[in-house]
Amino acid sequence: MAAQAGDLIYDEQRTPLTLGRLLKSGGAGSVFLIKERPLEVAKLYHSNKGGQVYERKVRAMLELRPDLPDVEDKGVRQVQIAWPTGLLRDKAGGFLGFTMPVLDVAATSDLEHVLQERQAREEGLPTALGPKMTLAANLAVMLAALHERQHYVVDLKPLNVRFYRKSLFIAMLDCDGFSIQGKGERFLSEQVTTDYLAAEFQQRGVVAGEEEAQDRFALAVMVFQLLNSGLHPYSGRPNGATLPSDLPGRIAAHLYPYAQGKGETRILPSPVSGHAAFPAELRDMFDRAFASQARRRPAAAEWSSLLLRYARRSNGLLVKCAKDGAHQHFSGLPCAGCARAELLASSARAAQSRARQTTATGTKAARVPRRTRAATPNVAAALTAATPAPATQPIGLGMRVFFAVVGPVLLGWATTWGMAAYRDYLSDKDPGWWLRLGLGFQSGLLLAAVLLFIVCVPVLILSKRP
Ligand SMILES: Nc1ncnc2c1ncn2[C@@H]1O[C@H](COP(=O)(O)OP(=O)(O)OP(=O)(O)O)[C@@H](O)[C@H]1O
């Protein structure tokens, strides 16, 4: 029977504990408050899940804790990682789950929300480079501490990483899903997310003994995204060749367009990328992380020492932008925030002027050459997508009415009355006054049609097609 508030459970010393409110139920278990322990919660596995393996796994976690103590921010305790603190059993001694520190989930947000700049602004989350550097550094510190104990997150992605909005410390939940090092036994992690999965694992998945390479890759992707307005390091513009359009396909094909030097020629950087305004040592790290040889990937500890240096305000490696106080940039390098804003503004201007031309002529928007449109930045493409397509009018109403009237008259004349008059005229026979009148009328019409034709054809040819 599923556990519920009020149920009694027991810790390892057989102390009875009362389940409080159900906080949330996930795929693996349900998390409850504990009446007697306000600083802890209980995660109880759903009964049909492999209890024996979980018991050994949680025991291994208790034996090999990462060095990530709670931190204090203005007198408030902040749990960095919801690591198990003890086993939980039923009355008969059967394994139920574990206790862990309670985390103030409401004070945290996931990193995915920071990466979407508009969403971040709407929710009051950090958008400037400084706080994002701090988040990246804190994430690297967290992973370095886990890796030191040979524990790996494996399904590492922005959605699975939370941070305290005020202090920017990282908060990790769901740790029993990590790949855990036990004594002589490894407990694997089953989940992966292909947008964050290294090339060598895209086909065969992550196998035991190779999890660190996966965490190193996913960490580098997240750092790149944090420092580059959410841009994924494998997004870019194909350079002629047909390339996979999905991120996992591009990762598998090593299509990283932001390398220094000669780099990748099959794919070009996204125009909104600020990678050119990164210092060389940071670019070196990314180049190693996304090189085709997995062994070159920087370790989490390497990332943490580099990023902490940039995050520390006293080092002055990040400076406030002189033009826009909301921006920050690397000292001695241009402001990527300004470049991006300028690009967005010019894209918006281009879209506006195209829209204006459309209203003025009806066909102008269709005149943008195909090559120019392909070169339009992603942001601009999104903006122009909102512009309605112009209705095309290849021939005006007046012309259509004219041809509708003249066409049948010409045809009628050619097949009946006019032809007979013309033949009589050619054979020197007097066609009579009414045929002469018809012939004269027809000659006038014919002349007008020829003149119109001479005027209209060049106009039609010169006007641009959609
Ligand atoms: N230590 C904690 N303190 C406060 N709330 C928690 C804690 N651990 C988990 N929760 C809440 O319970 C939810 C489910 O927890 P968790 O992710 O560990 O369960 P799960 O069954 O493994 O879920 P999933 O299927 O998503 O992996 C979390 O999203 C969070 O809202």
Ligand SMILES: [Mg+2]
């Ligand atoms: Mg889980």
